[in-house]
Amino acid sequence: MHPLLSKTTIALIVSALAQGAAQAALFAVDPGAYVPANGNFAAWYQDTHGRTLDLCLSKAVSSRVAGAPGAPAYMCLLNPSPGIFDDTLAIAFPGNFPDEAFWFTGDGSIVDAARGIDLTYVSAVEAAFSGGDPLEGDQISFARIRIRVDVPTAGTYVITHPYGVDVFNVDTPGRKAINMTRDIGIGAPKTYDGALKGDVGPFLRSLNGPYTETNPANGAVEQFVGDPNLEEAFTGSPFNTNFIRIEGPGGIDLRTTVMAISGKLSTVARPTPIIAERSTYSRKAGSGAPVAQQDVFVMAPPPPASVTLTSNSPVLNLSEADTTGHWYAQSATNPTLPSTLQVTADNHLAIPTSSPTTVPMPLTDLVVISQAEYNLHTGQLTVVASTSDETSPPVLTVTSGTGVAIGALSGDGAVKSLTTGISPIPPAKVQVTSSNGGTDTEEVVIVQ
Incomplete structure (x- = not known):
């Protein structure tokens, strides 16, 4: 589905991720030890919304979409490759293992023949091999954004997607006039933390999910954040842009609000993720006593999670903005310095196995x-x-x-x-x- 290191013919990228906002994408990755059942890849990635996805190697099939003969409607992207991976046989590393597998994918398209637009969009956290074929010691992972578009005329095209905004100046229109692949995280083999710095995350998920299916290989009941055999409405964008949109010359303005999503929810119990962003105070003279305020900013899973300033008396609840995971609170307490605040995030209502996490935040001017x-x-x-x-x-x-x-x-x-x-x-x-x-x-x- 996604060639590993394909060359790109990029119409000049004027601005990548023009959103301008700092994005915390993925939060943590399995530190090991790595096992052959996963191809000696990291077993899971966790995003900043608290969801943890396993490397998707399940042979569970969709109960919503019927597969064709010889092509089951797998809930994971298990693409057969002659001589490398036969999906009708048991997965075994390295003798019968996919040359690419995924912790997450979110793919979409926009086609308007009348306007001459044919857009494909790929977002993924991918497992692959630096040499192409499955081989111990060649394991790599990366976060990918790919945008390919046939466009009818030269000019500037703006593509807004769940993980940012990309702007392209096209001098030569036609097939794949826009052809961009951005892979972040490829490092030394068997080091998997590079993808944490990529553009992908938090994980998108179908509004109709999670889906529960049974893996015929072992009888396990498994859950998935989406069905890659269906294009569905979704959520999870860190910018609240749960759509793909292309704007261009001649009034081109097309969008889709559906994508095909894949990802297998892990049974690994992980603490609630929380990222301290800022804790500052200010004070000025008042009548009789200084007028003070403390401002606290963190990133944590959106509601139904809760975030509280537990060091405040009384405990102060932070407010969240637009399900993006950005939380804020203000306290009128006049601090005694030095002071360290304690902020607690709890996401057990969304993920029952998630335990609360408390982080210290030194208070500064x-x-x-x-x-x-x-x-x-x-x-x-x-x-x-x-x-x-x-x-x-x-x-x-x-x-x-x-x-x-x-x-x-x-x-x-x-x-x-x-x-x-x-x-x-x-x-x-x-x-x-x-x-x-x-x-x-x-x-x-x-x-x-």
């Missing part, structure tokens, strides 16, 4: 650099920065982007500045760090 400027004529570097702590301003110090100490900012209030000579060349970046933990980095503007 918020530092903002408003000026970082170097004058080539005078050789002077000027840095202006502020702290969110207006009542007890901490010490602010400046270092270069490479960590070389430059000096301390001065000033009586929350806004402080430093002007100093730097030679022989200016730093490319400066970092301002507060004695209360806050930090900010800014590129230095060069002026004459």
Whole structure:
């Protein structure tokens, strides 16, 4: 289905993942030990929404779609390959093992013959072999986004999909004028953590699932997040873009809200994933006492999961945005520093085997650099920065982007500045760090 390292003829990619938002995709991968039953691949990946998918090698078939003779409607993508993998025989590594297998796939298409558009879209977390054929020591994994489109005219095309936005300038229209494959995570054989940094994740899932089927090879009852034999409405996009859309010249604007999804839910019990993003405070003078607030941001599974600031009194519930897994809360507590918050995420309502997870989050002030400027004529570097702590301003110090100490900012209030000579060349970046933990980095503007 997906050639491993196919060459791509890419119409100039002007912008990839123009969403601009940081995406936490996959959260964890099986650390081993790896076993031949899985081809010595990682048994599972877990996403930031808490779902854990096994390497999909089950021979369970769909109870919704009838298979054709010699082509069962498998719930996993088990593509036979003559001389390499015979799906009618027992899976055994390396003698009868797929040359590619998947923890997850989400595939879709848009075809409009009248407009001359034929789009195929692939998202996957894939297991393959660096040499092509199954061989011990050649195992690799990666996260893939593939977009191929026949387009009728030259111009700029914008493709929005569940895992981002890609923009293409097409000079030569026609068949596969857009032909892009982005594989992230291919590293040394049998190292599987590279895919955690890919564009795929959290895992998409059918709105009609999960589906329960029986594996005829062992009689096990298994669950799947989708049926790859069906195109269905789905959810799970980290950007809430649960569709594929193409916009282009001449008013082209086409979309689909259905995809074919595959992925076998694991029975491995995993803690609820949670990623600390920011915990900062601010305070200013008030009538009688400082006016303070604490702002807490984390990523965790969306509802029905819950996230609480357990170190607050009383315990404070965080709010989630649009089922994307971004959580936020604000407390009016005036902190005593140093302070470390405790945030707990619990996803057992969605995944009964999931246990709560608590993470510590050191509370810091918020530092903002408003000026970082170097004058080539005078050789002077000027840095202006502020702290969110207006009542007890901490010490602010400046270092270069490479960590070389430059000096301390001065000033009586929350806004402080430093002007100093730097030679022989200016730093490319400066970092301002507060004695209360806050930090900010800014590129230095060069002026004459």
